[in-house]
Each structure stands twice: as structure tokens, then as C-alpha cells.
Amino acid sequence: MSRIRVIAAGLESSVQDLGRFGWAHFGVSASGAADPLALRAGNLLVGNAENAAGVEMTLAGAELEFEAAAVIALTGSDFGSSLPLWTPVEIPAGGRIRCPATRGGARCYLCVRGGIEVPKIMGSASAHLVTGVGGGRLRKSEVLAVGDAAIRRPRKPARGFPSWERAATVRVTAGPQAEWFGEEIYRNAYRVSEESNRMGLRLSGAALTAGGGHMITEGVPLGAVQAPPDGQPIILFVEHQTTGGYPKPANVISADFWRLGQMRPRDEIRFERVKIDEALGLLQRQEEWLYSL
Numbered sequence: 001m002s003r004i005r006v007i008a009a010g011l012e013s014s015v016q017d018l019g020r021f022g023w024a025h026f027g028v029s030a031s032g033a034a035d036p037l038a039l040r041a042g043n044l045l046v047g048n049a050e051n052a053a054g055v056e057m058t059l060a061g062a063e064l065e066f067e068a069a070a071v072i073a074l075t076g077s078d079f080g081s082s083l084p085l086w087t088p089v090e091i092p093a094g095g096r097i098r099c100p101a102t103r104g105g106a107r108c109y110l111c112v113r114g115g116i117e118v119p120k121i122m123g124s125a126s127a128h129l130v131t132g133v134g135g136g137r138l139r140k141s142e143v144l145a146v147g148d149a150a151i152r153r154p155r156k157p158a159r160g161f162p163s164w165e166r167a168a169t170v171r172v173t174a175g176p177q178a179e180w181f182g183e184e185i186y187r188n189a190y191r192v193s194e195e196s197n198r199m200g201l202r203l204s205g206a207a208l209t210a211g212g213g214h215m216i217t218e219g220v221p222l223g224a225v226q227a228p229p230d231g232q233p234i235i236l237f238v239e240h241q242t243t244g245g246y247p248k249p250a251n252v253i254s255a256d257f258w259r260l261g262q263m264r265p266r267d268e269i270r271f272e273r274v275k276i277d278e279a280l281g282l283l284q285r286q287e288e289w290l291y292s293l
Helices: 036-046 254-261 276-290
Strands: 003-008 014-016 054-058 063-066 070-076 089-091 096-098 107-112 143-146 167-174 190-192 200-204 224-226 234-236 250-252 268-273
Touching: 036 054, 036 070, 036 107, 036 254, 036 276, 167 254, 167 276, 250 254, 254 276
Parallel strands: 167 268
Antiparallel strands: 003 063, 003 143, 014 054, 054 107, 063 096, 070 089, 070 107, 167 250, 190 200, 190 268, 200 234, 224 234, 224 250
16 A cells, blocks of 8 residues: 655645535534535546545645655646646656645645545544544644545546636525525625634625524525624535524525635625526536546
């Protein structure tokens, strides 16, 4: 079994797959890759099952050394590596890759043929950073084992891959308390706060005022847009709490979850309301691109 040594860990690097599902009734959210589209694409490019674990790097990336020759792919944001993005690349034994810092979005993914082999907790290799379930951030000198998740040959470089803009439009469907609110959320732009993390993206901008009064705590999904008492929206992210008592005017559609994973502090976001049928069509086109790799 070959190994990868962490020379420098970066700001917030961790091992992630697509998350652990089916545990919300115990208060455990799925976690997983913040940009699941980039992780899935990277795995397909190197010939892995799409749920294989990879390394997620946030804002400032890691430096890694490969004990044996490997095939890797970097996807997501450009972190200043000398290697091309969205392309399978052969790394020689003893080779190093360095991803200094983002030049675009928030996260870059390293997928290695065979996947990262770590113990699975509740069926997932993902590190839930808020709670420590499944591990934590990578540390200097840590050694990662390469597994055997390869199931096909590596693919050709991806075409038509998604790109991120600092002023982005995120599409949403109406939330369960949408009728409590006016149109402020769609008329105004918001900024991503420095207080954001994998639990939630805190936004600043025009306050959302709910006219429906108080509500009973209920289950909340990934991508729910909450309106707390101060009216500053919070988008629930991959390590979100599983219940909440704030009203929700909107919910980010599945096809735009990857956009949430690429948001940096001070990025601008606008919300665009779409119907369920349109949201499903956007997701279908995204899946068709993914499986064209």
C-alpha cells in the first residue's frame, strides 16, 4: 500500500468523501465534501468510484509527498499548483505537489487513484470538523494511505467544468416559511461573512423580516436559508445542525451546492428563485456532464 506524507497541512485541509447519511435523527449531519461536484469529478477522472475519499483544501492548500508513483487530479478552485486542473496527472515516486493559496474559489480537491484509505465512521471517511467525528484537519508529518477504490481506467481531461465568480447567483426554491417574507432576499445582494464555516455561511446585507411570528423547532436540510432574529441570512452548510427554530424563506437547489463550497469571505451572492421542475432540470444537466467524463 503506497502512502502520502503531509509536508505542510495548509489552513483547513481534511479527508472528505461524499458524507455520512442516515444519522440525522441522532443529530449527526452528513458532512462530506463542501464542493461535492469537484470531488466526484476528480474521482471519475482518476478512475475511482465517485465516493472515494480525497483531500479537501480550503483557502490555503497543502504540500504533499508521494511515496510511490500515483495518478492524481486536482479539481475545484485554482490553488496555484503547477499542475493543470481537471486533468489526470502522473506523479513519480518521491514527487511532491504544492497548492499554496486560492486564486479563485474557496476549495481545491486532490483525488488520487485508489482513494485515501482511512477508517470509516458511520459509513463515511469524512472528517466532521465541528465535532471531530471521523477525524480532524490534516497535520504536518501525517501519513495518508492510498486505498484500492479504482474501478476503471483514468479519463481524459474534463471539458466544460464549472468556474466560480466572486459575485455569484445561487438558485433557490421557496422554503417552508416563504410566505412569511417579502421579496427582499431576491432584490438585494449579500456578502459572505468571515464568521462562516462548514456549519453555515453567514451573510450580511438587507435584513429579512419574518411576519409569521415564532415557530416550533423542526428538521433542517443542507442549503436551507435561515432568517435569525437580526434578519441576516444563514445558509446551512455541510456540517449544519439537524434541527432549527428560525424560519426559512428559501433553500439552495442541489445543482448549486457546489457553489456554496466555493464561496469565500467577502464574496457577493444574489438569490434567484426557480421552480422545482427547473431545479430538477438543472440537476439532470449537471449529472449528464459529470457522467460524460
